[in-house]
Amino acid sequence: MNALLPALTATARAAAHPNGGDCRCAPAGAVLAERDDDAAVVRHGGTVAKAHTPGTDPAGLGLRLTTATRLPDILLAPLRPAPDTVLGRLVTLWPHGAPVDPDDPAAAPWEAAATLLARLHRAPAPAGLPPMRGPAKAARAVRRLGAVGPHPAAGPVLRAWSALPAWARGEAPAPPGGTLCHGDLHLGQLVRHPAGTGPWLLIDVDDLGTGDPAWDLARPAAWYACGLLPPEEWSRFLAAYREAGGPAVPAAGDPWPALDLPARALTVQTAALAVAKSVAAGRPLDEVEQAVVDACVRMGPVPPELASEYAQ
Template identity: 75%
Template sequence: MTEPRLLPELTARVREAAHSRTPPCPCGAAVLADRPDGTVVRHADTVAKAHAPDTDPAELARRLAVAAASPDVLLPPLGPAPAALHGRLVTFWPYGTPVDPDDPDAAPWEAAAVLLARLHRTPAPTGLPPMRGPAKAARAVARLRAAGAHPAAGSVLRAWRTLPAWARAEAPMPDTTTLCHGDLHLGQLVRHPAPDGPWLLIDVDDLGAGVPAWDLARPAAWYACGLLPPGEWTRFLAAYRAAGGPAVPADGDPWPALDVPARALTVQTAARAIAKAVTAGRPLDEVERCVVDACGRMAAGPARSAHRAAK
């Protein structure tokens, strides 16, 4: 639950930040997101984000420094250090035009792939914390366990247990030198300058050193579950390879590299879906059933890859 004073005071902060660079304008502020892990408010050409309450200040500062040093890949922040507001760290960003969710044919799969390849070819700076993808997956499973009984929960938890310890955030990742985004999906791309500048990646909260295949895992899992058409997956993978991305071999079968992260993202998605359905007291929808069913097939044994489990 958002601290009651956070939104109005965050709105005041983003107005102040916006008009430190431009004359005052009469437009209001828009709440772009209001979740426990992040509240985001826009005013004019400026966005303010209140990060999760447990955000580590030093780790966030390191992630902001990476974004500031990589303006051809990551949207750079408007300041070098976060502010504080009601126990939350607040950062300021230029506004970028997001992907249009109502125009799936225009989804920038190639742009996302090229940006990931550039990111993955950038050495992770010394002292950068680990990429937080496995930790987010583990939190989703913990939320599932806390949500209460559901008939599909058992197969999802069994699929989780087939993953290696690093993918469950129970051991260090096998790669500690590659720079990764940690939570790649189409909502993490914006055009900047708005409205039609080049695409850039946003959201540094999970940025860190780790296994680069994790950043390809969500579209890989969607493809394996039948939720992403083969043509779009092929475009994404081909563009990543053409840009020299190191997460998969330059040719041949990509699934030996993608299998564990894709299975982990499938479990994470299914766990979140079930937890939300239990909280709302509703049945799973068709998309949610697809990922839950894939977990059931993966739970048949550790040799069942995410790709084969979808067949």
């Protein structure tokens, strides 16, 4: 990572100034994200460069970039149609967009997120697009939990994980489905572009693919079930998704038969990451982290009718 960040910064600077010249960009080389086993992201002025996770499939990433280019009113489009390679890592370039303000929860764009999801789910999936990577990402979080060693919270998290069907744990093919899905929806995946004036758009195509669209609603559903998302905000999100014709849940009535399994998986994923991060930081679980672990404690077996429905 020590060598990657300067090289990534140079890539972003070169993209921001293709003709050279003096640089007066602010920020210049700001690191937005970095972790040795994950993506690294830097910003130079209005250009963002992302080094994707080691081992990313170039063909799959190329199809995901093509999808974003074809849906510029839903997904932020890349600056270039294909990834570059920097120090052995696939790198993509993007325009900078203004993210959701984490210090202003009352202004969280739940309706915009739901509407974008519904439009994404209704868009045709390009031929050959890989499955969305939601279950694989949940499995990765559980592996990360297993790597930190014994912890009092690990038992209930792993028991809740083992109760899920194999497809939700990334251990078997998902039930057939051709719906275009984001794969990792949360409010951090929305930006305004152009920054501050443009519409909200979805970002981060790493997990984009085909599958069960309920997975994209599962994180806010899980937060609601854990008591972390107020009922009125969940209602706003769900109503906006239905109003926009989203296919993941029925147009009326109880949405939970469709959301139960994905929401369980996202709860386990969140709890596994919470425990792993607390151990790495040498601190106890905070209130929010404890809430998702407690939700794993409360989880019973998957209802047979849901398991059989997904198996069909």
